[in-house]
Amino acid sequence: MGTQSNNLSLQAVDLTKSFGDGAQRRLALRNVSLDLYRGQFALLMGPSGSGKSTLLAVLSGLLNPDSGKVLSQDNGKTVDVWALKPGQREQFRLNHVGFIFQGYNLFPALTARQQLEIVLKWGQDVSHSEARERSAAMLESLGLGSQMEKKPAQLSGGEKQRVAIGRALVKGPGLIFADEPTSALDWENGQQVVGLLRDAAKTQGATIFVVSHDHRILPFVDVAYHLEDGRLQQMSSPAVVAETEVTS
């Protein structure tokens, strides 16, 4: 347990978040607590409108909770992400957080390699040559070595999502959030994407937090949560759940 707590990368403590006022007020998160670890591939499932995206946004430093804490590590120190000033939080995301969204959101004019370069050059003021090398190496590792000079219009959906994964991973973040990363893909490509995310967890020690409706991801994850009506529950062994889903 001691080792596990040393490996804690993100901790949510008693998070609540509501939207609207008065009679319109809707609780999206009700006292949600959650521990995530280095190298862990976590999945969050739940019906539409259950608050999944809200939880992802709060955990990743994009949406302020009404109460509760999001604790993480920054340079060996524990920080409360929502106690940081906006500029510090932006810097925290820059240093530690990667995102993958359902839409690929790639610049139409830029090549696959440039989509990654821009993150390094604008985010970390990395030199052009270093950004070029690191981006190329990342795309090689994602199996896109021969596609790196192509623009999004010349890439398939699966390739585009892999470029988006490359963009999230290239700066070497410890926390990677993915919102429905496979929903626009067929299962062959979806499986490849999930495999790459799992590799990132296992080889880079990153924490992967995926929000998805896709039950086919379950066999690949270390831990799965279910969120409904703002309440979070850890699901029993993901593999068992997956088995149940498949047979039912």
Next chain:
Amino acid sequence: MSYALQTLWHEKTRYAAGVGAVAFSALLIALQVGLLLGLFEMTSIPVDHTTADIWVGANDVPSVDLGRPIPSSYMARLDKPGVQMPELLYLAFANWTKQSGGSNLCTIVGSGMGADDAGAADVLTPEMRLALSEPRTVVVDRSDLDRLGVQEVGDKGTINGVEVRLVGIVSELRSLAAPWVFCSHTTAQEILVVTNPQYRDHTTFLLVRCDSKQRAKEVAAELKKEYPEMSVETADDFSTKTRIYWLTRTKAGVALGYAALLGLLVGALITAQTLYAATMASAKEFATLLALGIPRRKIAGMVLAQSFWVGIVGVVLAYPVVYGLGKLAETAGARVHLRWEVILGASVLTMMTSILAGVFALRSVRGIEPMSLLR
């Protein structure tokens, strides 16, 4: 190639309106200023078509056609090293009466008619100069024949009551208000004395040539200092001063300013709208970068870089058209004076407008939120 320029090239059709607006602004400004400068070149013709280096006149003369009599004896003041023998130049308004009746204001330009005289207009041929040395003879520009009621050499008119005979017609000395009437010292003096007896022993300008342009500047500076009651200008300065005076006196400059401002405003609005729409079209990509912690100022920088490139491309595209239209206007008889200062000024103004449009378009960047990517 920068990301901004790459985006511009990739999405040419999206940016075309902005680039077109910038090009149109640059074209409008350059052509208008060029046309106006071409027009007002006519006001300084007596300066530009003579070979004097320094013009000396009465104090505070704002323009070559508004000289006042100065004593011809001022000539002695110009006796300085590196300065050649001064010459007189009579230049004043007079009343031309047509043979057919009716009258017209004209400007008498009376100079020496020697082959090497600094005050004689350079387009006067030796034959014309010889003919003009006979008293009561004049040369005018072809474009002014109708206004003066003459048609060919030998025709006559009356100036301030003195009958004169046309002995030559030139074609490069057009006038804006009062036709230039070129004649000798003797003829000019006879005509001008009628309305202003001072011209018995006065002149309007004293002209000198110097050993070099540099010496001319030195002499002009010295004379200004020594004799504050005289205006002393190098030919280049006096030419510019005259054109600027006409530009401001006629309020043509103001009209030009308004038209240019309007062009810039329309250009700025269209460019701002184009950049705004282009940024909003990439809002999701930018939102992803913001989510990744890329500072918003980097994205603002990209929008400003795009506005810079829109400006550059617009200006570059405008100038071949400006030159083409300029040539077209010249074939139609209008002069378009596209000096490098005009091109540079129009480019700088247009670039500033384009970048300003980029600054306006930045409000689109302020509206981008990463949360919008999470449904």
